[in-house]
Amino acid sequence: xxxxxxxxxxxxxxxxxxxxxxxxxxxxxxxxxxxxxxxxxxxxxxxxxxxxxxxxxxxxxxxxxxxxxxxxxxxxxxxxxxxxxxxxxxxxxxxxxxxxxxxxxxxxxxxxxxxxxxxxxxxxxxxxxxxxxxxxxxxxxxxxxxxxxxxxxxxxxxxxxxxxxxxxxxxxxxxxxxxxxxxxxxxxxxxxxxxxxxxxxxxxxxxxxxxxxxxxxxxxxxxxxxxxxxxxxxxxxxxxxxxxxxxxxxxxxxxxxxxxxxxxxxxxxxxxxx
Amino acid sequence: xxxxxxxxxxxxxxxxxxxxxxxxxxxxxxxxxxxxxxxxxxxxxxxxxxxxxxxxxxxxxxxxxxxxxxxxxxxxxxxxxxxxxxxxxxxxxxxxxxxxxxxxxxxxxxxxxxxxxxxxxxxxxxxxxxxxxxxxxxxxxxxxxxxxxxxxxxxxxxxxxxxxxxxxxxxxxxxxxxxxxxxxxxxxxxxxxxxxxxxxxxxxxxxxxxxxxxxxxxxxxxxxxxxxxxxxxxxxxxxxxxxxxxxxxxxxxxxxxxxxxxxxxxxxxxxxxxxxxxxxxxxxxxxxxxxx
Numbered sequence: 339x340x341x342x343x344x345x346x347x348x349x350x351x352x353x354x355x356x357x358x359x360x361x362x363x364x365x366x367x368x369x370x371x372x373x374x375x376x377x378x379x380x381x382x383x384x385x386x387x388x389x390x391x392x393x394x395x396x397x398x399x400x401x402x403x404x405x406x407x408x409x410x411x412x413x414x415x416x417x418x419x420x421x422x423x424x425x426x427x428x429x430x431x432x433x434x435x436x437x438x439x440x441x442x443x444x445x446x447x448x449x450x451x452x453x454x455x456x457x458x459x460x461x462x463x464x465x466x467x468x469x470x471x472x473x474x475x476x477x478x479x480x481x482x483x484x485x486x487x488x489x490x491x492x493x494x495x496x497x498x499x500x501x502x503x504x505x506x507x508x509x510x511x512x513x514x515x516x517x518x519x520x521x522x523x524x525x526x527x528x529x530x531x532x533x534x535x536x537x538x539x540x541x542x543x544x545x546x547x548x549x550x551x552x553x554x555x556x557x558x559x560x561x562x563x564x565x566x567x568x569x570x571x572x573x574x575x576x577x578x579x580x581x582x583x584x585x586x587x588x589x590x591x592x593x594x595x596x597x598x599x600x601x602x603x604x605x606x607x608x609x610x611x612x
Numbered sequence: 613x614x615x616x617x618x619x620x621x622x623x624x625x626x627x628x629x630x631x632x633x634x635x636x637x638x639x640x641x642x643x644x645x646x647x648x649x650x651x652x653x654x655x656x657x658x659x660x661x662x663x664x665x666x667x668x669x670x671x672x673x674x675x676x677x678x679x680x681x682x683x684x685x686x687x688x689x690x691x692x693x694x695x696x697x698x699x700x701x702x703x704x705x706x707x708x709x710x711x712x713x714x715x716x717x718x719x720x721x722x723x724x725x726x727x728x729x730x731x732x733x734x735x736x737x738x739x740x741x742x743x744x745x746x747x748x749x750x751x752x753x754x755x756x757x758x759x760x761x762x763x764x765x766x767x768x769x770x771x772x773x774x775x776x777x778x779x780x781x782x783x784x785x786x787x788x789x790x791x792x793x794x795x796x797x798x799x800x801x802x803x804x805x806x807x808x809x810x811x812x813x814x815x816x817x818x819x820x821x822x823x824x825x826x827x828x829x830x831x832x833x834x835x836x837x838x839x840x841x842x843x844x845x846x847x848x849x850x851x852x853x854x855x856x857x858x859x860x861x862x863x864x865x866x867x868x869x870x871x872x873x874x875x876x877x878x879x880x881x882x883x884x885x886x887x888x889x890x891x892x893x894x895x896x897x898x899x900x901x902x903x904x
Contacts, residue, residue, distance in 0.1 A: 349713055432627070437623030464655070579734065
């Protein structure tokens with residue numbers, strides 16, 4: 339039978355394709371670790387000799403890297419925690435409580451899923467300018483605290499938790515806050531984790547919104563800082579830029595390798611896009 | 613009855629944070645965009661009522677027409693390459709493969725999706741650099757001509773389509789792979805017993821069962837592709853000569869570079885219209901091929 343041979347050939351093609359996929363990332367890291375004199379040589383040297391951290395040490399000379407990393411982290415943490423909270427509250431109400439207009443309000447929110455942020459950016463910019471919030475981190479995280487997808491996703495998740503559990507708690511005289519935080523959310527933990535990872539990643543990588551709202555270097559997030567570095571450097575040392583990009587990319591890749599299962603499961607089950 | 617009555621207050625209370633933010637940052641700006649599109653405004657002087665001026669200008673502005681065409685070309689090629697190649701990948705990985713190989717392939721294809729567009733765009737600018745780029749070197753080794761891909765009016769857009777594929781395929785691939793895993797093995801077995809060959813099993817079993825997943829991936833890819841902006845801004849700045857200017861790129865130029873806020877709002881409404889029509893059309897067409 340030729341089947342096993344054909345199968346192995348296909349494996350080979352897929353593995354080669356995989357290597358091709360990660361080649362630019364490997365090149366990035368290898369170049370960042372190279373002596374400036376060895377970097378960008380053709381044919382590329384895939385093993386730096388000897389590896390050096392010199393380029394990484396120069397990153398702070400070009401951009402306030404630590405400051406930008408702190409900004410990114412701060413925004414990502416506030417966005418994640420805040421949007422999970424508002425989503426959980428709303429999701430509980432939409433799935434468990436009955437009040438007039440509930441389904442209509444939910445439908446309106448759902449329809450907003452196709453509204454691109456680019457449509458709202460000009461009016462929101464005008465609003466933020468009026469509130470004197472342009473060039474502050476508030477302009478980045480405040481609008482992100484409403485996450486329609488999060489509401490939708492958690493509502494589906496809560497719907498899969500048996501109602502008997504909260505009905506028993508109601509019998510015992512528990513309030514809705516207590517039920518949500520003590521009964522429902524602990525059971526919805528895998529869903530919350532998946533959503534948190536995704537919101538965090540999306541915020542950490544977000545470019546469009548911070549690019550428009552932030553202008554002072556000390557307030558910028560990492561993606562915006564990187565791009566500004568490209569402009570500021572002109573003919574400057576590209577290896578240092580590579581070192582900076584590596585510092586931005588690596589944490590997310592490591593995080594992924596640790597949480598791979600949740601990551602993949604969250605995308606597979608939700609179709610959430612960062 | 614009383615239990616229901618008691619739910620009113622907590623119900624409104626629980627949705628109020630999300631709803632309030634939604635009204636301020638989504639609903640009101642949406643209405644605001646419609647309003648703004650009727651004005652000439654540079655953010656400084658008093659807004660001047662323009663009626664449908666901006667929309668009239670839209671139709672005659674060659675740059676707008678070009679941006680709309682570019683966006684469509686980008687979106688259509690995205691969908692075809694993402695769904696087509698993503699499906700092939702998913703089918704390949706789904707086949708029994710050794711665990712290690714499967715892990716490597718899945719991870720390798722998914723990795724780029726986790727890298728921010730800003731980093732992707734910068735890395736690829738260097739990969740494609742005509743003098744010291746990785747791609748330039750290996751393409752030359754393969755005997756292909758060296759071009760400054762991003763500076764070529766012909767090649768810049770196709771190049772961005774390839775870079776987008778590299779960045780986003782992992783996402784489509786994972787969705788399709790998940791869909792593939794829901795295809796019941798018994799169905800395949802039954803078809804095999806009936807003498808169906810691999811192709812026929814794919815057409816008559818795999819595809820119909822997966823059609824909702826494929827439909828979902830198509831809609832999401834389309835919506836995402838219509839909003840493409842980051843690589844255009846970072847890699848080509850819309851150029852050369854508008855060859856990679858997308859609708860969002862142009863909206864950004866008008867709104868935040870030349871401060872024609874009303875015109876930018878009108879442009880963003882074009883994007884909205886395009887997305888609504890395309891999505892609506894997909895839902896309508898889906899009745900013919902998506903199995904519920």
